[in-house]
Amino acid sequence: MSDITASSFVRRDLVPERAAPIKTTGLVGFLRTRLFNSPTNILLTIVSVLLLWFTVVPAVKFLLLDAVWTGKDRTACLSETAGHAVGACWPFVQAKFSQFIYGFYPEAERWRVNLTFFLAALLLLPLLIPRLPAKGLNAGLFFIALPVIAFFLLHGGGLGGFGVSWTAELLSGFNDSIGDGGQKLARAGEATAVVGPLLLLLGKLIVLLSTAISYVIWPLTWLRDQIQASVRPVWTDLAATAAIISILLFVLNGGIRTGWRSLIVSLATFAGIGIVIAVMALDRGGLPVVDTRLWGGLLVTLVVSVTGIVASMPVGIALALGRRSTIPLIRVFSVAFIEFWRGVPLITVLFFATYMLPLFVPTGFTMDGLVRALIGIALFAGAYQAEVIRGGLQAIPRGQGEAASALGLSYWKTTGLIVMPQALRHVIPGLVNSFIALFKDTSLVSIVALFDLLGQLRAAFADPVWATPSTLFTGFAFTGLIYFVFCFGMSRYSLFVENRLNAHRRT
Structure with missing residues (x-):
């Protein structure tokens, strides 16, 4: 077995x-x-x-x-000269490179553009590196100080006044516009038989309102006249503005008990402004003026895109909060604003911002063509950003706000410290997608005679010295690479920020 x-x-x-x-x-x-x-x-x-x-x-x-790398004119990029089928004509890019970057900016003043680019990179890089300290100071310098310095570097000119004078001029011009409108309405009422009494009454009420406003702003206009009569009006205006704002901040932040920090920060800020004015000689005329019609190329592309991106964010946040507001007037205004700007093409916005916006500003107030385009782009992009941000706000549970209210936080603290940071983290891909689209849409400013990178490229094609069969493709390939570098950089950095903010969610 x-x-x-x-x-x-x-x-x-x-x-x-x-x-x-x-x-x-x-x-x-x-x-x-x-x-x-x-x-x-x-x-x-x-x-x-x-x-x-x-x-x-x-x-x-x-x-x-098959590219041609050296040459002085179009003959170097012809197949008869090269002896083979010619690809890209890079000598064309080399010859027009400065035009692609600066446009028609005077060659002797291009150091100002280079200095602006350097300052922007110097302030932007530390802001993008999370581990570097002093983010608040860095952000203040980049978003507040740099635009002012860049304006006087690129445009030139000096200061004819400061806060008090500017405010008085703006309010006076606005008041004069109201008064003129009231007088015209009253005269129309006198000449009209049917609704004449109503128009006459309305016109007189508007004139009376203008008179009341003139009495209210009289101390400010009187102070302006005294400043302009002084020996050095810019410095006198700066000192008066610094004193008024510093005292207001000191009082509003607690006075003697808790207002000292605000007072010191305000005085230090105005001291920095004074240093900038002295270094750039803004009180003595500043640098030579370069009209914005001479700007072009990558300079205009970056100015328009960066200004549009930065300015559209607060507009979008305000509209998104306004659309969710419980106050009917604010909600209706936000909805109407968003739907209007989203329903109009950007080309139409640029056209009306350039040619129609001057009709709505106070009397005597002029605005540069580039500034008008920037305002139109900022408002247009802000309407799109509002809907992206509103999507992030809707993703936040109501319990977050209710818990904050239970802890005694106000609406603004709840929104700024709890709700909005989480909402913006959720919509980073959508925001960056809008930024990239806006960066590429800057080419539309050529409709209002502003030559961006693509506008300068099209202008360079008109040069008969470089008229070859491959010049067109070479130029678009070069500008396409520039656009790709900027857009790809924004995309990768947004992915880095998204991964960093969502690190706590990883399992």
Whole structure:
């Protein structure tokens, strides 16, 4: 019995060798597991390789292999001169490079553009690195101080006054516009028989309102006249403005008990402004004026896009909060504003901002063409940002606000410290997508005679010295690479910020 059992369950032959495991690492493993692991993936891989072969290979051949790298005019980029089919004509880019960057900015003053670019990069890089300290000071310098300095660097000119004078001029012009409108309405009422008494009464009420406003702003206008009559009006105006604002901040922030910090910060800020005025000689006329019609190229593209991106964010946040407001007037205004600007093409916005906006400003108040375009772009982009931000606000549970209210926080503290940071974190992809779209839409400013990067490229094509069959494609390839670098950089940085803010959610 034992012999039978032993012969039945004891193996007499060796077990055959198993097949080697499939390699899943390295290049071979990647090809086997990712590209050729199923019939569908095999088909997609073949199609993708063919697509790359018919797009990337000709592009590399045009841009690098068959390209012409040196030359002084169009003859260097002709196939008869090169002896082969000519690809990109890079001498054209080299000859027009300064035009692509500065436009028609005077060559002797281009150091001002370079200095502006340097200051922007110097302040932006620390702001983008999370671990570097003093983010509040850095943000204040970049978003508040840099635009003012950049304006006087790029445009030139000096200061004819400061806060008190500017405020008095603006209010006086606004009041004069109201008074003129009231007088015209009263005269129309006297000449109209049907609704004449109503128009006459309305006109007189408006004139009476204008008179009341003039009495209210009289101390400010009197102070302006005294400042302008002084020996050094800019410094006198700066001192008066610093004193008024510093005292107001000191009083509003608690006075003697808790207002000292605000007072010191205000005085330090105005001291910095005074240093800038002295260094740039703004009280003595400043740098030579360069009209914005001479700006162009990458300079205009960056000015329009950065200003639009930065200015549209507070507009979008205000509109998003206004659309969720419980006050009907604010909600209706926000909804109407958003729907109006989203329903109008950007070209129409630029056209009306350039040619119609001057009709709505106070009497005697002029506005540069570039500034008008910037205002239109900021309002247009703000309407789109509002809907993106509103989507983030709707993603925040109501319990967040209710918990903050239970702790005694006000609406503004709840919004600024709890709700809005979480909402903005949720909509980072949408915001950056809007930023990228706005950066590329800056090419539309050419409709109002502002030559951005693409506008300067089209102007360069008109030069007969570089008229070749490949010049057109070379120029668009060069500008396309510039746009890609900026857009890809924004995309990658947004991904970095998104991963950093969502690190606590990883499992």
